[in-house]
Amino acid sequence: MLYLASQSPRRRELLGQLGVSFSILDVNVVEVPFPEELPVDYVQRVARDKAQAGWESLNRETQAHALVLASDTEVVLGDRIFGKPKDADDAVQMLQALSGRTHDVMSAVCVMSAKREHGDVCISRVRFAELDEADIAAYVATGEPFGKAGAYAIQGKGATLIQYLEGSYSGVMGLPVFETARLLRGFGLSV
Numbered sequence: 001m002l003y004l005a006s007q008s009p010r011r012r013e014l015l016g017q018l019g020v021s022f023s024i025l026d027v028n029v030v031e032v033p034f035p036e037e038l039p040v041d042y043v044q045r046v047a048r049d050k051a052q053a054g055w056e057s058l059n060r061e062t063q064a065h066a067l068v069l070a071s072d073t074e075v076v077l078g079d080r081i082f083g084k085p086k087d088a089d090d091a092v093q094m095l096q097a098l099s100g101r102t103h104d105v106m107s108a109v110c111v112m113s114a115k116r117e118h119g120d121v122c123i124s125r126v127r128f129a130e131l132d133e134a135d136i137a138a139y140v141a142t143g144e145p146f147g148k149a150g151a152y153a154i155q156g157k158g159a160t161l162i163q164y165l166e167g168s169y170s171g172v173m174g175l176p177v178f179e180t181a182r183l184l185r186g187f188g189l190s191v
């Protein structure tokens with residue numbers, strides 16, 4: 001049985017694209033980088049923490065036949081890591097920083113079974129258009145930035161802010177479908 005340890009509706013939708021059946025586990029982990037932790041290490045650690053939390057929420061009997069999948073997405077600009085904005089001001093600051101620049105979106109996936117665990121990370125490059133104060137205020141007022149790493153959603157109106165994407169659309173949206181399918185095949189699922 002496959003479990004998705006995530007409260008994200010985007011991840012449900014993207015995992016659904018693979019045509020596998022799965023159940024949801026609600027997990028909540030602390031998402032704070034360690035001092036000096038590299039973004040690529042941080043995103044993989046958090047994905048693993050989510051998978052571990054999901055795993056621990058299952059009873060022993062269920063664990064024996066379970067696969068738990070979790071993911072984490074962070075927006076990375078230089079050495080700054082942007083998770084989900086805390087409030088509107090935070091969202092404005094993130095969008096100001098991203099304006100007219102190219103950033104990385106890192107999405108890590110972790111899959112756990114009783115015998116092993118494997119992970120992968122997908123890094124995409126996203127170029128934002130130059131945004132003025134009014135553009136940013138209007139976008140934040142839509143409410144879309146909340147609950148999204150970097151304060152935007154490629155799958156929503158946020159697409160109008162993006163000049164180009166080099167990488168994985170599903171990875172930016174929250175679950176890199178190619179890497180996820182490859183990992184699940186490694187655990188014997190036919191996807």
Ligand SMILES: Cc1cn([C@H]2C[C@H](O)[C@@H](COP(=O)(O)OP(=O)(O)OP(=O)(O)O)O2)c(=O)[nH]c1=O
Nearest residue numbers: 006007008072073148149152153154172173174
């Ligand atoms: C960059 C970007 C992120 N996002 C979302 C994906 C993730 O849901 C969120 C990043 O926060 P995460 O902490 O990765 O995930 P989450 O808290 O939403 O869900 P979970 O329960 O699995 O921990 O940002 C988009 O929906 N579109 C985008 O374009």
